Amino acid sequence: MDLHEILKRPLTTEKTTALSGELRQYSFEVDKRANKHQVKEAVEKMFKVQVVGVNVLMMPSRQRRWGRIMGRKAAWKKAIVTLQPGDSISFFEGV
Amino acid sequence: MKVTSEKTGPCEYTLTIEVDEERTKKALQSTARTMTRRAPIPGFRPGKAPYSVIEAYFGKEVVYGRTIEALGPEVYKEALDEAKLEPYSQGNLDMATMEPLVLKAVVPVEPVVTLGDYHSIKKDKAEVPFDEAEIDKTIEELREQHAEWSAVERAVQEGDQVTIDLVGRVGEEEVLSQAGRRTEAIPTMFPEGLFDHVVGVEPGQSVDYEQSYPEDHFNSKLAGKTVSYHLTVQSVREKELPQVTDEFANTVGSYENLAALRDGIREKLYTSKQEDADEALATEILAAILEDATMEYPQVAVDDEVERHLREFKQRIQSQGFSWESYLNTQKKTEDELRDEVRPSAEQHLRENIVLAEIAKKEGIKVEAGAVEAEIVKMLEPYGAQAQMLRPYIDNEVSRQGIERRLLTTQTVKWLIAMATGQPWAEAAADQPPAEVEAAEDAAAA
Numbered sequence: 421m422d423l424h425e426i427l428k429r430p431l432t433t434e435k436t437t438a439l440s441g442e443l444r445q446y447s448f449e450v451d452k453r454a455n456k457h458q459v460k461e462a463v464e465k466m467f468k469v470q471v472v473g474v475n476v477l478m479m480p481s482r483q484r485r486w487g488r489i490m491g492r493k494a495a496w497k498k499a500i501v502t503l504q505p506g507d508s509i510s511f512f513e514g515v
Numbered sequence: 516m517k518v519t520s521e522k523t524g525p526c527e528y529t530l531t532i533e534v535d536e537e538r539t540k541k542a543l544q545s546t547a548r549t550m551t552r553r554a555p556i557p558g559f560r561p562g563k564a565p566y567s568v569i570e571a572y573f574g575k576e577v578v579y580g581r582t583i584e585a586l587g588p589e590v591y592k593e594a595l596d597e598a599k600l601e602p603y604s605q606g607n608l609d610m611a612t613m614e615p616l617v618l619k620a621v622v623p624v625e626p627v628v629t630l631g632d633y634h635s636i637k638k639d640k641a642e643v644p645f646d647e648a649e650i651d652k653t654i655e656e657l658r659e660q661h662a663e664w665s666a667v668e669r670a671v672q673e674g675d676q677v678t679i680d681l682v683g684r685v686g687e688e689e690v691l692s693q694a695g696r697r698t699e700a701i702p703t704m705f706p707e708g709l710f711d712h713v714v715g716v717e718p719g720q721s722v723d724y725e726q727s728y729p730e731d732h733f734n735s736k737l738a739g740k741t742v743s744y745h746l747t748v749q750s751v752r753e754k755e756l757p758q759v760t761d762e763f764a765n766t767v768g769s770y771e772n773l774a775a776l777r778d779g780i781r782e783k784l785y786t787s788k789q790e791d792a793d794e795a796l797a798t799e800i801l802a803a804i805l806e807d808a809t810m811e812y813p814q815v816a817v818d819d820e821v822e823r824h825l826r827e828f829k830q831r832i833q834s835q836g837f838s839w840e841s842y843l844n845t846q847k848k849t850e851d852e853l854r855d856e857v858r859p860s861a862e863q864h865l866r867e868n869i870v871l872a873e874i875a876k877k878e879g880i881k882v883e884a885g886a887v888e889a890e891i892v893k894m895l896e897p898y899g900a901q902a903q904m905l906r907p908y909i910d911n912e913v914s915r916q917g918i919e920r921r922l923l924t925t926q927t928v929k930w931l932i933a934m935a936t937g938q939p940w941a942e943a944a945a946d947q948p949p950a951e952v953e954a955a956e957d958a959a960a961a
Contacts, residue, residue, distance in 0.1 A: 433558030437565055511571075 426454045426462040430511045431498070444503040450476070452497045459499045467509045473502035516590070520598040526626055526813040531611070532594045532618040534586070539616045542586045547578055579613055591620055601625050604815050623813030628873045631807020636800055638935040643788045650780050654759060657767050664752040670715045671751050675700045677713060678749040683742045690736050695749065706737070712746060721747040797928045800935050801867055808870055820861040821854055828857070868924070875927045882922045890918050 430436075431447040439445040450459055456474040463471050481495035503509070517533040547569040552562035556572050570578055587608045595602060606622035664676050671677055677700050683691035691706070704710050708726040716722055725743050732738040757763045764776035832842050843850065874880070891909055895902040908914075933939070 431558075432568060434560065434563055436558075437568065510567075 421451065421454065421458065423462045423466055426451050426458050427466065430509075432511060439500070440509075444505065444507065445500050446503070446509050447498060447500050450497050450499045452478075452495070454497065454499075456499075459501065463501050463509075469507040469509060470504040471501050472504045475500045475502075516593060516597070518594045518597045520600065523621070524814065525811045526603070526624050526816075528598070528600055528622050528624060530594050530598055530600075530606075530618075530620040530622060532590055532620065534590055534616040534618065536615060539582075539586075542582050543578060546582045546585060550578070550581065575613070579610065579616075583608070583610055583618070587618065590618060594620065595622065603813055604819070623815045626810060626812035626816060626869045628808055628810040628869055630804065630870065630873060630877075633804045633807065633874070633931075634934065636803050636935050637937065638796055638800060640796065640932075640936040640938075641792050643785065643792050645781075645785060645788065649784055650777055653780050653784070654776075658756045658759065658763075661757050661763070661766065663755045663757070665755055667751055667753045668718060669751065670717050671700055671713050671748060672753075673700055673702075673714060674754055676752040676754065678752075679713065680747040680749065681709070682745045684745075685740050685742055690740075690742060691744075706734075709744075709746070712744070713748065716746070716748045718748055718751050721745065793932055796932055796935070800931050801870065804870055804874075804931075805866060810866065810869055812865065812869060816865055817858070817862050820865040821858050824857045824861045824864070825850075825854060828853075871924055871927045874931065875923055878927075878930060880923065880927050880930050882919050882926060886922055887915055887918050890922060891915075 428449040428451060431449060436447040439447065446463075448459070448463075454462075456476055459476065460471045460474050463469065476497060476499045479496050479498055482493045484491050484493050516535055516538075519531045521529050521531070523529045544566055547566050548562055550573060551559070551564045551569050555561040556564045556568060559568070564572070591606065591608055600622055601624055603623045603625050606620045608618060608620045611617040611619045667675075676697065678695055678697045679693070680695065681691065681693045682689065683706070698704055700710065700713055702710050704713075706726070707728070708724075712722055712724045723743065723745050725741055727741040728734075728737045728739065730739040757766070759773065761772040764770040764773045767776060768779065770776040770779055829839050832839060843853070846853075848856075891906075894909055895905060898905055
């Protein structure tokens with residue numbers, strides 16, 4: 421799998437911003453099929469950093485209703501990557 | 516804060532303002548916070564997103580632009596203080612660079628004038644030529660205005676007022692039909708030839724006559740045709756000029772007798788001539804002063820003056836009942852062309868005003884405390900009962916300033932005239948009745 425296929429998007433919320441400070445933990449939505457090793461490799465290559473830990477978790481699918489139409493939101497995989505001390509990632513480069 | 520000032524034109528300075536980093540940062544963060552409070556970024560509660568996220572989300576330029584809106588005026592004011600500049604009007608503020616934050620402000624400053632030796636300007640007050648015959652002429656005009664018409668049973672004479680029926684035919688076709696038309700019997704009456712035929716006709720009589728018109732007559736119905744007219748005079752009224760008596764004096768104005776009327780006319784004519792003469796004199800003196808004066812004024816001042824002239828002109832057109840657009844159409848001009856046209860006179864006017872203001876300042880000419888109030892009362896006088904209602908329109912800060920400026924200008928012009936003609940200057944002299952002024956002049960001459 422290609423790097424960009426593994427890392428789908430960074431997550432920027434209040435919570436993830438807080439994690440990225442002291443803890444150097446960065447969160448991504450990743451491909452459902454990707455495992456910790458692949459995520460680690462992808463982050464290291466894309467951002468030129470050293471990853472010391474990866475946690476992955478499945479975000480559950482949820483029921484959504486749009487008027488009379490019932491639907492489901494797809495389940496997705498979230499990965500929280502811990503970098504080695506001194507490294508950091510800036511998501512907004514070149515914006 | 517570092518401010519450097521550089522002169523970039525007549526009465527125009529460019530300030531380069533370098534804002535302290537600390538201060539910029541604080542200002543940026545405070546604007547960023549308000550921005551995300553109003554438009555929250557997804558993933559963050561309103562007002563909670565960190566600065567770096569906000570900058571990336573809205574764009575750096577936007578955040579800086581918003582910041583300058585708030586920070587700019589504050590910094591601008593401090594920079595003016597530091598550069599010791601007195602702005603003539605609001606300057607233009609622009610951002611030069613973002614990091615470090617450098618602002619550029621183009622500031623127009625008060626005009627600078629160096630006057631020549633205007634004290635040495637001497638002009639003779641022109642004698643106002645006055646002829647008693649002019650009073651007679653005015654009285655004649657008044658008689659005409661107060662003439663009365665009375666019906667007479669005699670043939671029409673020149674100058675009479677007639678009521679006529681007139682029908683004009685070419686063959687069987689009626690080209691003109693007027694009934695009960697009231698007009699004055701004078702050689703220029705319409706249509707041509709009517710005058711010759713109406714004179715001598717008794718009331719109630721009818722006359723038939725023919726009249727040919729040239730090919731190039733302006734009325735296409737009549738051009739190149741011979742018209743048969745049927746004219747009936749219904750009534751004749753004679754003009755009666757009132758006798759010049761004391762009673763006449765009373766009806767014309769509230770004058771007691773004929774002598775009072777003549778005196779009144781004399782005074783009015785005299786003052787108006789005096790005013791004309793003074794105005795001409797003032798123009799001469801001003802021209803002389805302007806010649807010796809060197810001055811510098813910002814371009815904005817000229818632009819403002821042009822706008823003011825144009826606005827006044829517009830108001831005048833509209834008060835005459837024309838719309839501005841239709842006026843422009845008939846003149847085949849655009850507003851911009853008109854603007855260029857008034858520019859030279861506006862600039863001249865500006866120069867005069869600058870000189871007058873400078874002289875007023877130098878000579879300590881001031882408008883008296885109650886003068887503005889008195890002027891407002893005078894302006895409202897003609898409106899009588901409505902005065903109280905109109906008062907707020909005239910009695911406000913802006914118009915008070917305008918009135919004061921106008922009064923100061925008049926006062927200064929009066930001072931200049933007094934100076935140039937060698938009369939003693941008394942501030943109260945402005946409002947003295949003419950007799951006393953003459954007495955003062957006599958005293959000065961003695």
